[in-house]
Structure formats: structure tokens, C-alpha cells
Amino acid sequence: RILILDFGSQVTQLIARRVRESGVYCEIWPFSTDAARIRAFAPRGIILSGGPASVLDENAPRIPDVVFALNVPVLGICYGQQAMCFQLGGAVETHAHREFGRAHVDIVEDCALFRGTWTRGGREQVWMSHGDRVTKLPPGFRAVAVSEGAPYAIIADEGRRMYGVQFHPEVVHTPHGAALLRNFTHGVVGCQGTWTMAGFRDMEIARIRQQVGSGRVICGLSGGVDSSVAAVLIHEAIGDQLTCIFVDPGILRAGEAEEVVKTFRGRFNIKLIHRDASDLFLSALEGVTDPEVKRKTIGRLFVEVFEEEAAKLGGAEFLAQGTLYPDVIESVSFTGGPSVTIKSHHNVGGLPERMKMQLVEPLRELFKDEVRELGRQLGIPEAIVGRHPFPGPGLAIRIPGAIDRDKLALLRQVDTVFLEEIRGAGLYDAIWQAFAVLLPVRTVGVMGDGRTYDYACALRAVTSTDGMTADVYPFDIGFLNRVASRIVNEVRGINRVTYDITSKPPGTIEWE
Numbered sequence: 001r002i003l004i005l006d007f008g009s010q011v012t013q014l015i016a017r018r019v020r021e022s023g024v025y026c027e028i029w030p031f032s033t034d035a036a037r038i039r040a041f042a043p044r045g046i047i048l049s050g051g052p053a054s055v056l057d058e059n060a061p062r063i064p065d066v067v068f069a070l071n072v073p074v075l076g077i078c079y080g081q082q083a084m085c086f087q088l089g090g091a092v093e094t095h096a097h098r099e100f101g102r103a104h105v106d107i108v109e110d111c112a113l114f115r116g117t118w119t120r121g122g123r124e125q126v127w128m129s130h131g132d133r134v135t136k137l138p139p140g141f142r143a144v145a146v147s148e149g150a151p152y153a154i155i156a157d158e159g160r161r162m163y164g165v166q167f168h169p170e171v172v173h174t175p176h177g178a179a180l181l182r183n184f185t186h187g188v189v190g191c192q193g194t195w196t197m198a199g200f201r202d203m204e205i206a207r208i209r210q211q212v213g214s215g216r217v218i219c220g221l222s223g224g225v226d227s228s229v230a231a232v233l234i235h236e237a238i239g240d241q242l243t244c245i246f247v248d249p250g251i252l253r254a255g256e257a258e259e260v261v262k263t264f265r266g267r268f269n270i271k272l273i274h275r276d277a278s279d280l281f282l283s284a285l286e287g288v289t290d291p292e293v294k295r296k297t298i299g300r301l302f303v304e305v306f307e308e309e310a311a312k313l314g315g316a317e318f319l320a321q322g323t324l325y326p327d328v329i330e331s332v333s334f335t336g337g338p339s340v341t342i343k344s345h346h347n348v349g350g351l352p353e354r355m356k357m358q359l360v361e362p363l364r365e366l367f368k369d370e371v372r373e374l375g376r377q378l379g380i381p382e383a384i385v386g387r388h389p390f391p392g393p394g395l396a397i398r399i400p401g402a403i404d405r406d407k408l409a410l411l412r413q414v415d416t417v418f419l420e421e422i423r424g425a426g427l428y429d430a431i432w433q434a435f436a437v438l439l440p441v442r443t444v445g446v447m448g449d450g451r452t453y454d455y456a457c458a459l460r461a462v463t464s465t466d467g468m469t470a471d472v473y474p475f476d477i478g479f480l481n482r483v484a485s486r487i488v489n490e491v492r493g494i495n496r497v498t499y500d501i502t503s504k505p506p507g508t509i510e511w512e
């Protein structure tokens, strides 16, 4: 396996993706991880990520000595390359010629990273993003590729099996970057590429059994992909030692609560507590218009109700959460500065530390699409595994202004029609997320011979890979016409339909 040490690059996760796509297991840890842990992980190769700092800064992150002491192949990417050179006796400087975006490198020598793809004398497109650059190589290294802004675009010390690249091979804008990474993991390190999801499933089941022993586990289930997969996997490992708690806050989509109960009790035979807390949630939200207050109220209530149910059960030592890799990374990453809170997110995973239970987090090494694959392996229906993301605060943040049961009912109908049409047109899987928003505006319309004065709604559908940025899905106008006509005809109380064409940024995906 491969260890990726993170120096805070925005794209560190992509390194892990590329490595796993080539069938090699890897994990990302912060650069500050202590040496003993790194030794115990026993990586066969190490990749050093990029990062926002300058190695010339006084407090710049350093590569731990253990990396060089382990005598395994090392690949430094961008900041990783600079730090490696700096620490091994080379030199780095901040240069006026900064390179951002597409650039070209000229291959001037052969190197083990190039096997089967890049050739001497060739020119390759790469994606650069750096202000600093290496100006003097440490002893033992030679330059094997150059670019206009970086005389040491790729460097190699084949004797010590150490390599450095100034650009980012992990992003798609470096078309042959994945091949380069593969040459490192398979060629230089010698990995076989046999890691699979089936292997992961067996490994995780054994790990859960070992962790839990004969203890009891409770798990918050939301019906979303992550908590569903976590629950089924843990159930496969420990059976009835697991109890799931499903808090229905009354702000789910049509039919969702019933489906969760049917699937997990009926199909998987999982012990499930179904708490209908809609009265509690809806009365607490009465008259609340501020999006952040809505979010915080819902988050708080979820925790309270969950704790109440957990206390009734009594005696569980373990709390299971469907925490994913991106959640883990975000919390450890060296970001170089505080970021602004745009929205306070909450989901069933966000239970507080005061519960004083040990965590079982079987998905914490996985990315979303890997979780989906694991879910399919476990026999979870496609309707759950392939489901679009749905926010913890549910439909409450899709009704700007105060919410009530009538508005929720209207929105559920609109949402159902929209999603039926999307599924019918075979577009569901091409879209990251599609939903309707009930607008707090009434507008005038005409139906038959009569005047109407009803609510307007907005439809939203976006493509995205991680929810961080998003593009509007380009439906054809015939499709939108059909959806609009069905909504206005079938949903009493809606007489106008709009399509939200804002990308993220500057918009966000949800309206609140």
C-alpha cells in the first residue's frame, strides 16, 4: 500500500483516487503524522502532495525524516517536490515567472515514470500551479523534463528511487498524469494492482468484528447512501448487535420514510427504531425564516431525539457513522487559513462527542463512488445506492421563508413530478442532484377562463463531481416544457415554474 502525505493541496484527494483506480490501496494522512504511525503503516511507497505554503516560509511544513529513513520510493508533487529538494540539499526560490494552468513540459531524458507513455524528445501537456520552483537539485538527482517556468519540471534519482514533479499529474488537465502515477505505483514501487471492493468488504467486516467484539452498536440511519451502506455492512459483520435509529423529521421527500423502514426492516432484517418526530420538528420550525436558524434548529433537534432514543435503548458502547473520506480529509487538511462558513452543514453523522461512545466508521477510507460500489456489492437497492445527495435539513431549506405542512405537501408533489420525468427520460444518473424549490411568492396566471393566484416554484438540476462546484444541467426546452405543464396541471396551488440556471459558484446548490 501507498501512503500519501498531505501538505494541504486542494487536489490531494485526486491523488488517492488515481492510485486506487489503478487497483492500489492508499490512505491520505497529514504531513504532521508522527513517525511511529507511519512506520506501523509500513507503506511500500510514499507520495508527497502539493500545498499552499512556500518552503521558504519559516513555519513551512516539513517532510518528516521517517519518509527518507524508510528507504521506500518517494514521489513529490509540486510542494512535495520543492520540500524534498529543499530538505535534501537543493535550493528553491520564489520566481517572478509563476505558472498557473495549462503548460507544456519537454522530456529530455528517459525515466522509470515514463514507461509506455512519455518518450524522450516528446512534449506533454501538464497542469501547473506554483509560485516557487526548484533552482538547484540535491545530489543524486537529474532533470528529466523541463518547462518554460520550471527548469526542473520532473526530476529523478533512480538510485534512491526518488522522483519529483512540479506539475499536478493527478488532475485531468494533465492527460497522461494517471499513467505517470501508475508507473510510480506499479513500476517503481512494484504494486500488483489487485485491490478490489470485495477485498475491502471482507477486510472491513473482520475489522468491525474485532473492534466491537460482543458489544452493541447503534447507528443513525437517514436513508441516504452513506448511512445505509454503513448500516448494512455493520449488520453483515455483527447481525443483531446492531440497532439502527431512524429519526423522521417530517421534512423528507414523498414516500421516503416508508421506504427506509421497508428496506431495512423488511429486506435486511435490521433492528430499526422508527421515530416519527415530525410534530416536534415542525413546531420548532414554525415561523423560522432565517436559513441558519433553520439549519441549527434541525441539527439540534436531530441530536436531541437521537440521544433520547439511544438512552431508551441503553447500554450500547459503540456509535456507527457513515463518515466518508472527504469528511475526514477536510478535518485534517492543512489549509493555511480559516475558511468562511457559508452554511452550517449537518447530517446524521454529526453527533456530538458528549455521547462518549466509541466510533465505528467503516467507510472512512472511501470516496462516494466507492461507497456506492460497496453498497451494490452488499445488495442494497439501486434506488438507495444511486440516489442523489439530500441535505440533512431536508425540504426545510428548499422552502425559503417559514415552512408549514401545506407548503411541504406542495413541494413534495412538485419534486415527485420533476424526478419522475427525469427518471423517465433516463437522465437521473447523468445529474448530480435535481430537486424543486417552493418560492415564497404568489403570481397571477390564467387557467381555462379563470384567473389564478398561486405559488411559483423553481427547478434545480446540476452536474458536479463533489458538490464543491456545480454546473447547471442543460435540459432541452421540450423536456422543461413537459415538466412545467405537468406541474401546473397536476399540482393544485402552483401556477408558475422557473428553472434555476445559476452555477456554483456564485450560487450554491441548495437555496438556503
Ligand code: XMP
Residues within 6 Å of the ligand: 295, 343, 344, 345, 346, 347, 389, 390, 391, 392, 393, 433, 467, 468, 504, 507, 508, 509, 510, 511, 512
Ligand atoms: P451547497 O448548497 O452548499 O450544497 O452548494 C453542497 C452539497 O451539500 C448538500 N448539503 C448538505 N448535506 N447536510 C448535508 O448532509 C447539510 O446541512 C447540507 N447542506 C447542503 C447539498 O445538497 C449539496 O449536495
